[in-house]
Amino acid sequence: MTRWENYLLSAEKIVTTYDGSLPLHHFLKPFFKQNPQMGSRDRRWISQLAYAFYRLGHLWKNEMPVKDRLLLGLFLCETQSNEILALLKPEWNEQVTLPVAEKLSAVSFNGQSPTPNDIFPFTASLSEGIDAVAFANAYFVQPRLFIRVRKNKQEAITALLQDAGVTGEWLADDMLALSNGTNIETIIKNKDWYEIQDASSQQTGQLFTPKPGQRWWDACAASGGKSLLLMDKEPRVQLTVSDVRVSILQNLYERFYTAGIKNYETKALDLTLPVPPKTLDYGSFDGIILDAPCTGSGTWGRSPEHLYFFEETRINTFHNLQKRIAENVVPLLKKGGSLIYITCSAFKQENEAVVKHICEHTGLQWRDGGIITGYNIGADTMFAAKLMK
Numbered sequence: 408m409t410r411w412e413n414y415l416l417s418a419e420k421i422v423t424t425y426d427g428s429l430p431l432h433h434f435l436k437p438f439f440k441q442n443p444q445m446g447s448r449d450r451r452w453i454s455q456l457a458y459a460f461y462r463l464g465h466l467w468k469n470e471m472p473v474k475d476r477l478l479l480g481l482f483l484c485e486t487q488s489n490e491i492l493a494l495l496k497p498e499w500n501e502q503v504t505l506p507v508a509e510k511l512s513a514v515s516f517n518g519q520s521p522t523p524n525d526i527f528p529f530t531a532s533l534s535e536g537i538d539a540v541a542f543a544n545a546y547f548v549q550p551r552l553f554i555r556v557r558k559n560k561q562e563a564i565t566a567l568l569q570d571a572g573v574t575g576e577w578l579a580d581d582m583l584a585l586s587n588g589t590n591i592e593t594i595i596k597n598k599d600w601y602e603i604q605d606a607s608s609q610q611t612g613q614l615f616t617p618k619p620g621q622r623w624w625d626a627c628a629a630s631g632g633k634s635l636l637l638m639d640k641e642p643r644v645q646l647t648v649s650d651v652r653v654s655i656l657q658n659l660y661e662r663f664y665t666a667g668i669k670n671y672e673t674k675a676l677d678l679t680l681p682v683p684p685k686t687l688d689y690g691s692f693d694g695i696i697l698d699a700p701c702t703g704s705g706t707w708g709r710s711p712e713h714l715y716f717f718e719e720t721r722i723n724t725f726h727n728l729q730k731r732i733a734e735n736v737v738p739l740l741k742k743g744g745s746l747i748y749i750t751c752s753a754f755k756q757e758n759e760a761v762v763k764h765i766c767e768h769t770g771l772q773w774r775d776g777g778i779i780t781g782y783n784i785g786a787d788t789m790f791a792a793k794l795m796k
């Protein structure tokens with residue numbers, strides 16, 4: 408058996424035993440540990456085959472034999488001729504450099520050509536403004552790495568990248584796109600010069616309008632990505648951060664420390680329940696960022712196994728959770744203050760439908776924002792709406 412056939416066999420073993428209960432990279436680690444004979448090149452190819460399999464989403468999921476599906480994934484995801492296809496599917500190897508849309512129109516199974524809905528079977532549930540074809544086809548392109556440059560270090564960072572022979576693309580004054588896998592930590596040693604943050608996530612910050620001395624609350628702060636964005640816009644804000652997970656706030660402390668942010672208040676809060684009156688003052692916040700828990704469907708390009716194992720009923724579970732959290736958060740907003748409702752979901756039920764519910768039940772008004780489509784630049788799809796009290 409050739410090395411390439413062995414790769415296929417190992418990838419087949421992975422995708423037939425992995426059940427989606429933990430992220431794929433967590434599953435791959437022990438798999439490779441149990442197979443120490445595999446070198447780094449072997450591991451890279453086997454992982455690539457497995458990821459490409461999940462990038463097909465639901466396309467011919469239960470019909471196509473696993474080996475054929477692994478090769479189909481490789482054909483659609485790879486952009487350069489490779490030895491696996493050369494040996495096992497030479498006709499595809501010749502077409503591998505074509506754009507994804509052309510490659511998709513060149514394949515069929517049981518007389519059927521693939522549709523966006525075969526890949527992402529929930530296209531009818533997508534938010535307004537999402538192009539279903541572009542959204543589905545983006546699954547075959549690995550998302551890019553984005554950094555947000557801090558402290559006006561654009562020139563210094565450009566020089567470091569040049570020295571390292573790495574090319575980036577400036578998408579905004581402080582937003583740099585790099586190819587996925589760029590080892591940025593080894594290139595830029597000063598950790599406070601930048602934040603790794605997806606382009607769409609950076610774009611949500613356009614709705615933040617903090618003024619010196621104002622009180623802002625990042626209600627689902629996790630490791631603080633949005634708070635860091637807010638504080639870089641206006642460091643004189645009085646910030647409160649909270650999350651239901653105390654463990655994730657530990658990451659926030661570390662990131663804030665590195666970024667030099669010292670003045671903030673922290674709370675552990677489960678927002679499915681009303682905020683206890685003595686914990687935070689009702690009607691006191693000028694701005695609230697509600698980056699709500701969600702399906703994450705706008706980020707599945709980075710973890711395509713989630714698309715493969717997703718059950719549609721989850722959308723409604725998150726919709727109900729988001730409404731409940733929002734209802735408990737709004738009373739803490741000042742009159743004239745703004746609520747920034749954010750998700751990294753592409754589903755309208757988690758986005759527009761929740762905003763509509765908030766407006767109808769709390770009297771807030773939707774003033775700005777909406778879907779942020781990242782798929783054309785290799786970024787996540789997100790939703791961010793500004794609501795005023």
Ligand SMILES: C[S@@+](CC[C@H](N)C(=O)[O-])C[C@H]1O[C@@H](n2cnc3c(N)ncnc32)[C@H](O)[C@@H]1O
Binds near residue numbers: 628633652678679
């Ligand atoms: C999308 S993440 C927030 C990401 C973060 N804002 C950032 O930019 O890095 C959603 C967060 O909501 C938190 N969460 C989930 N259920 C919650 C609840 N019932 N009350 C408060 N926070 C909750 C999760 O722990 C998670 O950290």
